[in-house]
Amino acid sequence: MPRAVRFDEYGDVDVLKVVDVPRPTPGTGQVLVKVMAAGINPGESSIRKGLLSERWPATFPSGQGSDLAGIVEEVGPGVTAFAPGDEVLGFVDTRSSQAELVVVESEHLVPRPPEVPWEVAGSLFVVGTTAYAAVRAVNLAPGESVVVSGAAGGVGSLAVQLAVNAGASVIGLASEEHHAWLKDHGVIPVAYGEGVVERVRDASGGQVDAFVDTFGNGYVKMAVEELGVSPQRIDTIIDWAAAQEYGAKTDGNAAGADAGVLAELAELIVEGRLEVPIAKVYPLAEVRQAYRELEERHTLGKIVLRP
Secondary structure, three states: OOEEEEEOOOOOHHHOEEEEOOOOOOOOOEEEEEEEEEEOOHHHHHHHHOOOOOOOOOOOOEOOOOEEEEEEEEEOOOOOOOOOOOEEEEEOOOOOOOEOEEEEEHHHEEEOOOOOOHHHHOOOHHHHHHHHHHHHHOOOOOOOEEEEEOOOOOOHHHHHHHHHHOOOEEEEEOOHHHHHHHHHOOOEEEOOOOOHHHHHHHHHOOOOOEEEEOOOOOHHHHHHHOOOOOHHHEEEOOOHHHHHHHOOEOOOHHHHOOHHHHHHHHHHHHOOOOOOOEEEEEEHHHHHHHHHHHHOOOOOOEEEEEO
16 A cells, blocks of 8 residues: 555654555546655745644645655546656645645656756645745845845745846845855845844845845834835735734745646756755655654755655
8 A cells, every 4th residue: 555644633744654445546637756856945834733623624644745746657638748658746735745646647757857966856836836826926126125034945046046047136034054055046145033133234235125035033124114115015925913913915835726837947957057955865754853843943845755
């Protein structure tokens, strides 16, 4: 029997388990995919802990995961775009990608370019579409300055690159251990913590036009009250309370969740204009340890499961 990640109650990583499950069967318009890689994301931790139970409640037993890349095993009735053996990347809305076999809506899949490694393909959807939507939301023009918080994280590391591609002057807030990577990708690195406002002002020449917040922890307030950024030029993917208070935007994964966007991001990788840094790859059986590392919030880029 195929194996999949499951949890039966809200809690810490210890509620996660990998169990045998019945072999899924694709229905009309669906594809059965043998998963080669599946990314993990902070939002999944929050759902598992019950922190988002009012917005996104879990139904137990619950699976996990949206991102995936793999090989088509079987297609359901009406599917003509894919055939068994095709290599694909995509996403599910059923919290089920962290498994050996997954049923996916065919419209949520795109072909995997051979230049995009499995680990990258399998972790692109959530961070990629979130970064895409967040950068689009702040409407950057060439030459403008934008600050990205959590600039070395899963979403932040892509957002800074997309902002550079848009012609902006990009300031990335990150720990000093990640500054070299940011510099190599055309970003001005700035350390977070005490004195960050002054450091941002120095790096920007005193003018900050936009702010992309991927971390929370007061950055929306800082952007409005101390850097003078218009709330309509601020997007946060995490601090919804501050966004409501100040009138900032909250465009994220839901605003960018589209196979066309995913294909566009994959093409940027092929062209060498976007890199998805992979922090570590864990076997599916070590899902607990993978989430422990993720929840420390200090990794550069993505943590990936390989079934």
